[in-house]
Amino acid sequence: MKKLTYIKILSMAFILGSCNKALDLKPFQSIDQSQALLTSSDVQITLVGAYNKMSNGNLYGGNVYLQPDLMATQSIIQWSGTFQGLTQMVTQTIPINNVFVDSTWTDGYSVINSVNNVLSALDKVNAADKARVEGEAKFIRGMTYFDLVRMFGRSYNDGDPAANLGVPIVLTPTRAVDASSFVSRATVAQVYQQAISDLTTAESKLPADNSFYADQNSASAILARLYLQKGDYPNAAAEATKVISSGKYKLNANYADEFPYPGRSATHVDNTSEDIFAIQFTAQTVNIFNFNGLNAEYASSNDAGRGEIAINQSFINEFSANDTRKALFYDDAGSLRTDKFSNVYGNLHVIRLAELYLIRAEANLRISAASAIGDTPVNDVNQVRNRAGIAPLAAVTVNDVLTERRHELCFEGGFFLHDAKRTQQNVNGLPFNSPKLVWPIPETEMNANPKLVQNPGY
């Protein structure tokens, strides 16, 4: 009996003693959100985390520029890809459960939430860093909203942007799911306004130079692109002029230098003199968790790509014989490819100087000569043409500028779709305002949030 009592006590002691301590296990690789934003450094590493997220292949790591082009290059490329979601873009039949559309949406708002975390804790940031941190955060948020609204909303020049639905605007970090998590879509005009407001604030807060992170010029450059898309030409010209006249950037001597691939061996290369803002890729960031979206589809499998896009000879024939930009096309064992994205660890150019010259030229051509800003359109266009090794033009029209954009910036920024929309050109037989050229709100998002209204045609 004594023995029995002894064992009973022993076993009970074992269990009760171990209980709460044994159950209180904390994660190893992550920390509780309540401990994440306590110091200035905490906020700054969260900002770095936002860059990490925006560099995702589904976003500025490539797809945010690949996908609009896939929807509008039917006569320019031959698609032979196996991702059904991308084929659906090529065939202009995008169902509501397209996985790439879904990724752009969810990853886009994931970046926005990261940035909102940064902005919510600005008071923790050292005075010396505060303006820069706010500026970078708002740059990322503003640009992300601009790219989301371009895909998920009707074009700014299509009907009434103050009535057309854009995307929901979320400006605070999510700590819990509650009624406020169920947001409605803002109008296209409201989202543009939010993007302008964020980018303008960024422009005013950011330093003129900020290493490979966003600086003042990055914000001005994206603003210029935005104003052009919106049809606000005076502002587009003004913002482009800020960047050009900053003197910080100059065109590479050779066009090919903008796409460095030293020794045709994949390696990270720092920004070129022409890059205003670029996503930094390295051998460590391009891996199974992340990818270089443009390399994946455009590059040959000799260069780590999937080689799923061949360029039609007819497009290459558009270039004049001595255009050095033509050298960026090559024959990959029977398929013509662009060599722009062959360096899988090469940076992804979000925006570069040549585009700013062309933005300013077009904007100045579209406004009265009296209110034109900066150099003349013909000079701006010839800057680009000279570098490409082709004869300067004596005079330029808007169409000349558009052609120059097509040849200078092809496959880089989704301009085949975005330019067609703002200039109201047909896209492979579809009118610029066809609902098929506007992405659906993803099915899972529609299911998760009853306040959302689906786009027409879906």
Add this chain to the structure above:
Amino acid sequence: MKKILPAILSLFLFASLAYGQNRVITGKVTDQKDGSPLPGVSVTVKGKTIGTQTNVDGSYSLSVTPDVKTLTFNFIGYREANLAITGTTLNVALSEDSKQLSEVVVVGYGTQTRQNLTGSIASVSSKDIEETPVTSFEQAIQGKMAGVLIQADNGKLGQGIKISVRGVASISAGTQPLVVLDGIIVNNEDLSNAGFAGPSDQLADINFDDIESIDVLKDAAAAAIYGARASNGVIILTSKKGKAGTAKVNFTAQFGKSTPSGNRQFMNTAQWLAIEEAAGAGRAKLDFATQDPNNPTFPTLDSALTFYKNSVETHFTRYAAGSTDWTRYNTNWEDQAYQSAPQAQYDLNLSGGSDKVTYFIGGQYLDQTGILVGNRFKRYSARINLDSKLSKIFEVGMNFDFANTLNKRVANDDGFNTPLQIVALSPVTPVIDPRSGLISGSLPGPASNYPLYYNPLLDVGNAYFHTTVYRTLGNVFGNLQLARGLNFRTEFGIDQGNHNEDSYFGSLTFRNTGTPNGSGENTNTTILHYTVNNYFSYKNVFKQDHSLDVTAGTSYEYYHNMLNDVDGRQFPSDAYKEIASAALINGGTSQQSEYSFVSYFSRVNYAYKSKYLVSLSARTDASSRFGANNRYGFFPAGSVGWILSEEKFLKNVSYLSNLKIKASYGLTGNGETGNYASLGLFSGSAGYNGSAGQAPVQIANPNLKWESTAQLDLGLEVGFFNNRLSATFDYYNKATRNLLLNVNIPATTGFVVQTQNLGRLFNKGVEVVLSSENLVGKFRWTTNINFAYNQNRVTFLNGQVISGGNLNYVIEGQPIGVFWGPEYAGVDPANGNALYYTNTKNSDGTLNKTKTSEYNSAQNVVLGNPTPKYTGGITNTFTYAGIDLSLSFQGVYGNKIYNGGGQYMSANASNGYDNQTIDQLNYWKKPGDITNVPEPRLFAANGTNPSSRYLSDGSYIRLKTASLGYTLPKAWLAKMKVDKIRVFVNGFNLFKITPYKGWDPEVNADFSASNISLGNDFYSAPQPRTITFGVNVGL
């Protein structure tokens, strides 16, 4: 344990009573089958509790009073014998009886006789599965237990395999049953780290030749003692133990070969050339019709036709290795995906012991080659089970299994380099490129876009992915008898594993890896998983009529997982394969994770007059996985049974040997969610270009708690003619609520899901088991049939629709993973467009069956269920004069399979140059054609979007296992001093009957398989068809 424990108990009950008689009966008890002595048989005076047990040589001696006329001989697993006393010697040969009601069933923390069970437990014993030529025990028991559905992802060795007990009861949390081996919780969480090869079967480390019995606890009465771990059922494995007696040696060797059990037919060169030409023309017509009229690409239709004809024919030449004679080669690529697949297996075990110490030592070497090129699995295992009675009341022991497995794995079904994706290559492409004399796609030579895709054959010899596991599964225990019937048991069990994945992809695989000079990865995962159980058990019979069995105790479980990984690229040459040689270290990580459970459990079984049975059990579980607010869960269950056949009014019905009705109800839980699912978390793995960063990764839910399942079970057991014919029927209703659901939240929050306790579903069904000894005597024929019907319904999700990829969804009112999507309506005879039913709702509620070629105008409708409604198996065993034959069929009915690869392989050549299945020949050619295959249009996706076009009936019945053996007569062997020699031939998956046109209807593509993504085929390998020859020798 199962055989010894009752023997010990009966010893205690009877030994003290055997005195004061005046006649001594002696004799020997042997096994009727082979004449071997049976130790431990209880010998009692019929109708009394006076008796003894046979000793190690099967002999006994019992004093009885003169009035005793008959002795009763009882032994687990053998038919009871009642023999009249004639003289002083009484020998008896007992015959085996697998269905005897006194059979002991292993339950949680104890055992029970089958007769007294009120829970629902399915059992398979070792002799039903031994020598099955498969990798893991799950494959061996497939189709042998009612309501236990076992489905392999595909036919790769050691690949993921899903078990569902009475249906799938969770949408986002775990669905796999708890696996307990000798009281130790076995880790069954997939440790495969890389997305390379898909999930692996963690139970393939277990040598099932060591396993004595497999008991599956199905209802709440049986399983609730495992509380929060029990909602998906519990599989209890009990390893073989030694028996007192002379040492026995058992050796088995078998050798055989596997071949694919199914194939799919693809086009030959002429057929493929024709459909691709048609695809070019179809695309030209489409482009011409849809181009921008203001800025036409093609001025005339002819110019479009010429453009695409040239384009297509350029590709023909490319894929025909540069030959303009495209018909030069006619390669059947599917054949190239397979290899000659021999296998060998050796099992040796020794067992025996004395009254004090018993032992079982088992060893195995298994070497299986998979049907897919490059796939191979080896297992070495050694087991030592020891049981020692240190004194009359104190017993200690250990059960240890050491295993080393090596799995040479192949890429998951989604990889361009998985062997079966080879079928996409064009038949015009030669295996050996005549330009280089090397395998097509090798360097030097055109390799960036020749052949069509990366050639999986390049992985053979140039790449490997080896998973090496060292695993120790075992326990030590002590059992102390505190008083008569009262025992205290303490056991400490561990599952310790080192799981290493070492891979290297050589320079020739560059097209698949995107890395020119080789890449390698090494991932090491170490787990420590231990279980400590301490419990009291008390068994006694009061006043002959009141039988009581009480168990109460505590359990603590702890799991710790440590992972490290390194990735390297740029190797000096393919001769260097270890990351030590990588010039570029491009990735690395180390991670840890842990969880714990603290539990208290108890159970009371009470029987009155051996016919009224009551059982109550309860468990309280607490886990680190849940927030402090809801950390504890309480899981009670109760059950009653009534053995009517013991009642006076039925006792005289001679043909009725058993009739029992039972009912149970109880709660079980499921806590198989993320280890830190309730917390709001930031992760530090968010650096950018060399700067450290952090980012939010998970949203908090401090109220997270257990998923709970209330289960009702009503059962009937009936036996006739001394149980020669027996049947059990069960009806169950498992209602699960507070699902641990990954609820889709608006992604505008920055998160996609939050784990919430939301949702309800149920599984309702019936299970029938029939077993019959059709013929007894010299020619013996037995039949066992099991059948189950399960209805799975999600009843509440707060209106959510959850996608599982492809057409799988979770929707209220439908089974988990229901196929939901556009309904294919064939082809427009006028223009060859693929059509879909719009299926919009009419005002009267019916569906509008108007056809449309606009894919996006077709509304989603329910298209089928990926999970079979009916499952079952039937085993027939015949024995005659040393010859034994056993045939086990297994089948499922009522499910559909979605061919995810259909968009490429059965795409009327509208998705590129992939070779097409033969059924695509019937494509639309001209207006007026009536067909189901749309017009080929190169890369224009005509009809290739997900729809019911790619759904097929997945029902099947197959001869899962077959064995034919011959046991040499005892008389011959006696001279050689050999106990037993049996020669046998075993077959696995010998044939199947199915309407499914793919490789194999037992399929769920490994890379996508989840709780929701079910019934998908994606270049998934068929099950192997294996035939082995072997010999079993007993000494």
